[in-house]
Amino acid sequence: MKQVTINDIAKLAGVAKSTVSRYLNGGSVGKATREKIERVIRETKYEPNQFAQSLKSKQTKMIGVIVPRLDSYAASRTMMGIDERLTEYGYQMLVVNTAQQTEREIEQLYNLAKQKVAGIIWLGTTVTQAHLQAIAAIQIPVLLIGQQHDDVHSLVYPDYESAYALGQQFMEWGHRDIIYVGVAEDDIAVGQARRDGFLRAFNEAGAVVRSMTTTFRIDDAIPIGEQLATDVTDATLVVCATDNIALGVLKGLANGGKRVPDDISVSGFGGYDFTEVLHPSLTTVHLPYRRTGSRAADMILQLLTGEATPMKTFTTFELKLRESVDMLN
Amino acid sequence: MKQVTINDIAKLAGVAKSTVSRYLNGGSVGKATREKIERVIRETKYEPNQFAQSLKSKQTKMIGVIVPRLDSYAASRTMMGIDERLTEYGYQMLVVNTAQQTEREIEQLYNLAKQKVAGIIWLGTTVTQAHLQAIAAIQIPVLLIGQQHDDVHSLVYPDYESAYALGQQFMEWGHRDIIYVGVAEDDIAVGQARRDGFLRAFNEAGAVVRSMTTTFRIDDAIPIGEQLATDVTDATLVVCATDNIALGVLKGLANGGKRVPDDISVSGFGGYDFTEVLHPSLTTVHLPYRRTGSRAADMILQLLTGEATPMKTFTTFELKLRESVDMLN
DNA sequence: AAATGTTGCGGAACCGGTTCCGCAACACAA
DNA sequence: TTGTGTTGCGGAACCGGTTCCGCAACATTT
Numbered sequence: 001m002k003q004v005t006i007n008d009i010a011k012l013a014g015v016a017k018s019t020v021s022r023y024l025n026g027g028s029v030g031k032a033t034r035e036k037i038e039r040v041i042r043e044t045k046y047e048p049n050q051f052a053q054s055l056k057s058k059q060t061k062m063i064g065v066i067v068p069r070l071d072s073y074a075a076s077r078t079m080m081g082i083d084e085r086l087t088e089y090g091y092q093m094l095v096v097n098t099a100q101q102t103e104r105e106i107e108q109l110y111n112l113a114k115q116k117v118a119g120i121i122w123l124g125t126t127v128t129q130a131h132l133q134a135i136a137a138i139q140i141p142v143l144l145i146g147q148q149h150d151d152v153h154s155l156v157y158p159d160y161e162s163a164y165a166l167g168q169q170f171m172e173w174g175h176r177d178i179i180y181v182g183v184a185e186d187d188i189a190v191g192q193a194r195r196d197g198f199l200r201a202f203n204e205a206g207a208v209v210r211s212m213t214t215t216f217r218i219d220d221a222i223p224i225g226e227q228l229a230t231d232v233t234d235a236t237l238v239v240c241a242t243d244n245i246a247l248g249v250l251k252g253l254a255n256g257g258k259r260v261p262d263d264i265s266v267s268g269f270g271g272y273d274f275t276e277v278l279h280p281s282l283t284t285v286h287l288p289y290r291r292t293g294s295r296a297a298d299m300i301l302q303l304l305t306g307e308a309t310p311m312k313t314f315t316t317f318e319l320k321l322r323e324s325v326d327m328l329n
Numbered sequence: 330m331k332q333v334t335i336n337d338i339a340k341l342a343g344v345a346k347s348t349v350s351r352y353l354n355g356g357s358v359g360k361a362t363r364e365k366i367e368r369v370i371r372e373t374k375y376e377p378n379q380f381a382q383s384l385k386s387k388q389t390k391m392i393g394v395i396v397p398r399l400d401s402y403a404a405s406r407t408m409m410g411i412d413e414r415l416t417e418y419g420y421q422m423l424v425v426n427t428a429q430q431t432e433r434e435i436e437q438l439y440n441l442a443k444q445k446v447a448g449i450i451w452l453g454t455t456v457t458q459a460h461l462q463a464i465a466a467i468q469i470p471v472l473l474i475g476q477q478h479d480d481v482h483s484l485v486y487p488d489y490e491s492a493y494a495l496g497q498q499f500m501e502w503g504h505r506d507i508i509y510v511g512v513a514e515d516d517i518a519v520g521q522a523r524r525d526g527f528l529r530a531f532n533e534a535g536a537v538v539r540s541m542t543t544t545f546r547i548d549d550a551i552p553i554g555e556q557l558a559t560d561v562t563d564a565t566l567v568v569c570a571t572d573n574i575a576l577g578v579l580k581g582l583a584n585g586g587k588r589v590p591d592d593i594s595v596s597g598f599g600g601y602d603f604t605e606v607l608h609p610s611l612t613t614v615h616l617p618y619r620r621t622g623s624r625a626a627d628m629i630l631q632l633l634t635g636e637a638t639p640m641k642t643f644t645t646f647e648l649k650l651r652e653s654v655d656m657l658n
Numbered sequence: 659a660a661a662t663g664t665t666g667c668g669g670a671a672c673c674g675g676t677t678c679c680g681c682a683a684c685a686c687a688a
Numbered sequence: 689t690t691g692t693g694t695t696g697c698g699g700a701a702c703c704g705g706t707t708c709c710g711c712a713a714c715a716t717t718t
Binding site: 015016017018019022027028029030033052054055056057058 | 665666667668669670672673674675
């Protein structure tokens with residue numbers, strides 16, 4: 001069960017180890033020797049030691065992936081997409097979790113660099129100076145998903161545009177008294193872009209909006225729904241910044257005896273699979289997480305080869321207009 | 330930006346590199362030299378090269394985690410738990426995805442061994458001879474989660490017992506005409522143990538059971554629900570082998586105009602978070618995925634140190650009796 | 659036939675650590 | 689003073705690859 005080394009191969013084939021190495025890396029090797037080496041390698045099932053290789057080359061066939069949470073739908077789907085493509089190209093995905101702590105993101109950037117990953121895909125929530133500094137320092141291609149910054153290659157969701165589009169749809173359907181449930185602003189994409197997209201649509205139509213803030217956790221949104229159920233309000237629609245929030249709000253409303261969409265409409269954002277099988281099915285924006293993961297893998301691989309790659313790329317989106325939002329007209 | 334090496338440290342501190350190495354690994358070093366080395370290391374921010382270390386030691390501080398799918402709730406939660414604990418102990422998690430293909434599990438066992446992970450946590454679906462052979466061959470501790478086999482250390486969910494308990498509860502509530510929606514038998518835990526647990530409870534009470542089989546995908550369960558909605562049947566309860574199946578069945582029933590639990594009851598299995606916020610909230614069995622992940626991390630670390638560890642450990646479970654199943658009496 | 663170019667291959671150095679071995683310096687017991 | 693243990697440290701080998709350099713053998717040109 002001992003490791004077969006290049007020395008063993010060399011000895012068995014009766015050549016120098018440098019020749020074996022050259023054979024493995026496509027250098028010039030004569031026909032006769034090539035065949036000898038080939039045979040020995042096949043027989044011994046030789047596989048090069050990756051540490052020895054990396055020690056010399058200062059590189060690995062790994063792409064680091066920094067995720068804020070392991071158990072978010074978006075992160076899972078994105079990881080699937082990344083992994084799929086990476087595997088095709090003989091790369092491996094090294095996932096590191098930051099448990100939503102910004103400092104850990106920075107820590108992990110350095111850490112991944114120490115581990116000599118070939119590139120890093122970063123599912124970001126916010127971009128700070130410390131991030132940029134780290135990225136500049138580590139000298140490794142970094143691709144940012146979900147947020148944008150001029151100094152980092154990024155693959156971004158059209159949060160603003162899709163929120164605007166969905167908002168316009170709601171306006172068209174006659175909703176004019178809206179409750180918006182968002183998240184804190186330090187998440188630029190979700191906390192700001194989505195909100196601003198919606199607000200623009202609402203403002204353009206002259207709608208009344210009441211804004212509230214919660215977290216990404218379902219549980220925190222339930223009381224908001226309950227509150228809304230008891231409030232005396234003329235609002236016809238609750239617009240939520242994520243599907244999870246919508247889920248909590250729906251629950252809260254149900255707890256308070258309100259029916260959706262008969263008493264009030266609710267929309268989500270993100271397009272989790274199961275939003276379709278809810279009853280009522282949830283109106284939301286579908287973001288192509290998985291495909292985005294695949295594209296991210298493609299892009300980081302491109303960056304590795306030094307190919308020209310646009311700094312910023314937008315993904316598509318798709319409005320899922322379903323039962324949870326009523327047409328008033 | 331160049332790597333600082335142990336040679337640099339040795340030179341700067343005016344000692345031999347072996348001394349530096351000894352200092353780093355807790356060997357005997359005099360006070361004066363220790364302080365010199367300490368200072369130099371601090372000033373240069375020296376960090377040992379992991380490849381060089383691994384090359385010599387034939388080990389890494391990584392634990393491989395083999396998962397069938399990256400986007401399953403159970404897998405995500407389990408990974409969280411694993412990662413949490415591993416991080417505490419200075420280990421890293423290397424996740425590999427098998428996309429539900431058994432051959433890839435085996436491939437990955439060998440692959441992880443090649444990468445010299447210290448241990449492997451395997452979220453299994455089925456245990457074949459090829460698996461056992463691989464595990465024996467690679468000479469690395471393997472911990473199996475979710476399935477069991479006498480020859481492999483395993484951490485297993487009480488699928489049978491919890492299904493039996495939940496089934497008994499349903500019997501107590503007076504359900505006697507049951508539809509069971511399960512998955513294929515090649516998943517021992519889900520396809521067999523859960524089913525058998527339920528069936529035992531149903532049989533003991535003399536209930537009538539009709540069994541159906543589907544996949545783990547929500548979409549595949551929808552037609553089943555729809556079918557059930559139109560069928561002329563006296564069944565009062567649909568028992569599903571997973572929450573996802575329950576979700577699909579619920580949708581199908583809703584599509585067919587059936588109300589849950591008024592017209593018919595539905596139960597799930599797994600205890601996904603959002604089953605609680607569904608309306609109606611779903612009766613299910615909660616399995617402690619996250620904690621199990623943490624325990625798995627503990628156990629694999631124990632195995633590494635050669636500590637005695639039981640071959641088989643059961644986790645707890647918790648019945649979540651909620652709105653989706655009616656009490657008939 | 660001599661000069662020049664090409665190709666195949668071996669030797670040695672190197673990547674950055676760890677570890678074994680042996681020597682020198684010192685303390686302590688006899 | 690001599691002998692015996694410790695302790696601290698340096699030198700060298702080693703882990704398993706890659707790469708540079710140079711030499712020999714052969715092919716090609718003049």
